[in-house]
Amino acid sequence: MFERYPLGLLVILMVAVASAAFVALRPSADSDKLVFWTFTQDHQDIFREIYGPEGIVDVQLLDMQAFERRMLSGFFTGTPVADIIMVERSVASQAWRGPTEAIGFLDLTDRLEAEGLLDRINAPSQRPWTVDGRIYGLPFDVHPVMLAYRADIYDAAGIDIAQAETWDEFMEMSRPLIGDLTGNGSVDRFALEVSQMDGLSIVMLMQQAGADLFDEADQPTLNAELNVEVLTRTAQWFSGDEPVAADIPLFTGAGERLRGEGLVLAWMCPDWRARRNILYIEGLHGKLRLMPLPAWEKGGRRTSVWGGTMLGLPKNGERTEEAWEQILHLYTSPELGRTKWEKLYILSPFKDFWDDPVFDQPDPYYQNQPIGRLYLELADSVPERTPSVYFPFAAQQLADALHRTVRRMRQSGFTEYADIEPLARRELDRVQANVENLMSRNVFQ
Amino acid sequence: MIDRPSNLIQLLVYAVLAFFTVITLVPLVWLLVGAFKTNEDFFGYLFFPLKEGGLAIDWARLTLENFRGLFFSLNFGNYIANSFFLASVTSVLATLFAAMGGYALAKFQFAGRQLMLGVVLFAIIIPAPLLLAPVFQLIYQLNLLNTYTGLILPAMAPAFGIFLFRQAMLNSVPTELLEAARIDGCGEGRIFLTIVLPIVRPMVGAFLLITFLGTWNNFIMPQVLLQSEEMFPLSVAIAQLRGTYSTDYGMISAGTVISIAPVMCLFLLLQREFISGLTSGAVKG
Amino acid sequence: MSFFSNRSVQVAPYLFLAPFASVFLVFMVYPLFQSVILAMEQTFGPEHTQFVGFANLRYVFGDPFFYTALRNTFIFAAASVLLQMPLSLALAMLLNQPWLKGRWLLRLIFFSPALVGAVFVGVMFSIIFERRTGLLNVVLHRLFGFSLDFPWLQEYAMPAMIIASLWMWTGFNMLYFLAALQNVDKELMEAAHMDGAGPWDRFLNVTLPAIRPIGGFVVLLSLIGAFQVFELPFLLFDGPGVDNRGLTIVMYLYQSGFQLGDLGYASTIGWILAIILIALSWLQRRLSRNESYS
Structure with missing residues (x-):
C-alpha cells in the first residue's frame, strides 16, 4: 500500500504513534508535591x-x-x-x-x-x-535602592563620587570620565543607566522624588508637578552631544554584557539586583561599590523602591x-x-x-562593603508602592513618555530645562488621560 | 529559442542569487553556531570562536552544555514530544477529514451540496483571531481547557483543506472509475481510501505537511488553552525560555535550534512533495 | 444514473462531510454567535460577565491604543507586501532562467525560512537586532562603519518587523510566482522577442498578464497574513515595544482578552479585524473581476 500513499503520510503516522505512546505513557508530574x-x-x-x-x-x-x-x-x-x-x-x-x-x-x-x-x-x-x-x-521584601558604581574607574580618576549628594552633583563629577573614549564617533561611556524601554527606571526616579503615581484612593496622579519635574530632568540627561544617561536593556544578556564592558559608570541597584550583578557580571568583581542614591534636592530622599x-x-x-x-x-x-x-x-x-x-558581613564583590547593613539603613525611607491594578500600565506609559520626550527634545535640539518642560508636561498629561480612560472603562470597580 | 544571455549577465545573476543565499542562511547559521557557544563566546565572537591570534576555528571552545541544560534541567525532551504529538495527530486528522469533505463536494450530487460549498467558502473567510475569545470561552464551558483534545478538536476539519481537496479532485478523479468500483460492489469507504486518496497523493502529502507545520509553529492557541507546563509544545516553551533565561543567549539559541531542526529535516526529506502540492493547489484554486 | 438508487451512495456524502459539519457548527457557528454577545459584554475571565451594550464599540473608536495598533498593522501589511511582492517575483524570474544551474538547491534555500515559525523567528531576530551587540549592527558596523547603536528594537521597531517578515516570507511567495511563471506562453514570449520587444516590454506585456491571477491570490494571502501578525512582534519586542511601535491588532486583542481577561473587548476588536479582512477580500475579487472584463 505504501506506493499509493505519500512518504510523508507514512513518516507522520509513525511520528503520531510514537509520540502518542510517549505522551500517554510518561509518568505524570509528582502529584504529592x-x-x-x-x-x-x-x-x-x-x-x-x-x-x-x-x-x-x-x-x-x-x-x-x-x-x-x-x-x-x-x-x-x-x-x-x-x-x-x-x-x-x-x-x-x-x-x-x-x-x-x-x-x-x-x-x-x-x-x-x-x-x-x-x-x-x-x-x-x-x-x-x-x-x-x-x-x-x-x-517578601523591602527593596531599597542604592547606586552601584564603578569604584575602580572613579578611584583611578581620583574622584570621590560617594560625596555626590544630588543627581546634579553626580552628573557633574562624572562628566570628565564619560564621552567618546575610543574616538570612534559615538559615546562609549555614560554616567548612568536609565531605561526607556522599561518603566521601572523612571518610576523609581519619580518615587524617589516623593511623587506618588497613584494617591491614597488609588486615583492616578501621574501628571503631578513633581513628576513633570523629574521627567524633564531625566530627559535632560539624554540631551546634547554627550548625554550622561544611556538606555540599555535591564535584564538581557546583552544588557549585562554592556554593563560589564563599562558602557555605564553607575546604575540604580535595589537589593536583589546586587545579586544579579554578582551572578551575571563576574568581570566586575571587586570593582563595584554601592552608595545611597544621589537625591533630587539636597537633603532629599537617598533611596527609592524597585520591584516587589x-x-x-x-x-x-x-x-x-x-x-x-x-x-x-x-x-x-x-x-x-x-x-x-x-x-x-x-x-x-x-x-x-x-x-x-x-x-x-563584608561582601568581596563590592570591595568588602557590608552591603546588607547599607541597604537596611535606607529601609525606613523606602517610598510606598501602590496596589493599583493600573500601575503596570502606568509604568509602561511613563517609559513611553520618557522615550517620546527624549525623542522630541533631541529632534528640536533642546537642552534647557525650560524648553523641555512643556514637552514632558504634554506627555504626562497624555499618560494621565490614558490611565483615566482605561479606568473609566472598568465596570467591575 | 531565446538566446543565452552573455556571460557577464549570467555572472551578475549568480552574484545576486548568491547574495540572497547569504542573507537567507546567515541568521540560521549564526543561530546554529550560537547554540554551541558559551555565553561568553556568544558575545566574543560573531560566529565560530577563533584560536588565539589566528584565523583557525577553535573547535575545543564549542560546547554541548546548552543542550545538556535544555534536556536535563528544562525538560525539552518533553516539549519536543508534545510538539510532535500535537502536530502529527492534528495533521493526520485534518488531512483525512479535509480529503473526505473535499471528496464529497467534488464527486457527489446531493441535496444541500451548494449550501455546503457556500459554508466552506464562508468558513475560509472568517479570520481565526475573531474566534479566539469565544472559542476560549467554549473550550472552558466544555471543560476542555488544558487538554490536548481542546487544541485538536477545533483544528480537525479545516475548511481551507476541504476547498483544496475539492479543487484537486474535481478533474483528476474520473467519475467512471468510481462508478465501475461501485458496480463491483466496493463500499464507499473503500473507494475513498483505495481509489480516491491515491489519485490525489501529492495533495495529501502537501496538506499533511502544511498542517503539520502550521500546528508545530502555532503559538497563540496552545498559549491560551494550555496551563500545565509538562503539556507545552516547543512554541510556548521557547517563549517561556526567552523570558526566564533572558541572560543566557547560548541556551536560547540552542532551544530555538531544537525547535526548528525537526521540521527542517522533515521538509528536506519531503520537500518535492510539499512544494508541488502547495503550488498546485494555488494554481488550480 | 442507476447507482443513485443505491442507499449508501446517497448517505455517503453526508457521512464524508459530517466531521467538517460538526466542527463547523460547534467551533465556528456557535462561537460566532457567542462573539456577537461577547462584544456587548465586559468580562473578567469567562465566568464574570457584565452586559455593556455598545460601550465596547464606543470605547474602541476613542481608544488611542487601538488606533496605534490599527496604524501599525496597516503600515506593516502595506510595507511588507509592497516590498515582498517585487522581491519574490524578481527572485522567481531569476530562478526561472533556463540556463541556471542549482535551481533546485536555491529554491530550497530561499524557501527554508518559511518553515521557521514566527515565534522562533521572533526570538532569533530579537537577538540579531539588539543594539551594540546584535549580529546586524555588528556586521553593518564592521563592513560599512554604521553606528553600533542603531535602535532596531526601539525607534525602528517597524522596519525591524518588516525586515524579519521579508526574511520569512519572500522565498515562500517566490514559490507561487515560480509556479505562475510556468503559465507564461513560451511561443508568445518568443514572438515578442522576434518582434524586437525589449525585456521590459516583454515583462509588462507577456509575463505580467500571465501571472496576474496567481499574483492577485498571493497578494491577498500575504495581506491577510500580515493583518493577523502577532507572534513576530510579540516575541521580537517581548510585548508591544517602546511607545507601542510593535503593537498590532491581534496583539491588542490578545492583551485585552488574555492578559486583562476582557473577552468582550477582545471580541469587539476581533470583529473590526474581520470586517477589514472581508473588505479586503471583496476588494481583491472586485479588482480581479474588473481586470478580466477589460
Missing part, C-alpha cells in the same frame, strides 16, 4: 536548594508574561495553578481588576492577625497587596493549609530570613530580623 511558582531563575535555584530534590515543594519557574496569563487563567477558569504563588506586584495586581469576589488569591488578613504578624512587618512592604483593607499576600514580590495562595487551592504552613515557615523562620539575604540578597520585611549579624 506542593507546586510553587516563581518568576526568576535565582529564586528557583535558591528555593530548590532550600527544599532539595526530595522536599515537599516543587519549585517551577515561569516567564513573567506566561505567569500573568496562567495565573489569571487559573483564577478565571479553575484550571490548575500552583499551591504557592510567588509573584511580582505588577502581575499580582491584575488579580484585583475584576469584582472583589473574583480575586483569585486567598484573603490572608485574618490568618496574619491570628499569627500576630501584622505588627512585625515593615508597613510599606504590605501596601501593594492590600485591597480594600484586606491583605492578599505575604510581602508577595507570596500568595490560590483561593480555590486544594492544599491551602499545607501551603500556608510552608509560606509561614519561609517568612517567620529567622534561619530562612538569613538565607534569603545570603543567597538572594533580599532583605526580609520582618523588622525583628534586621539586627542579625548576617547583614554586617
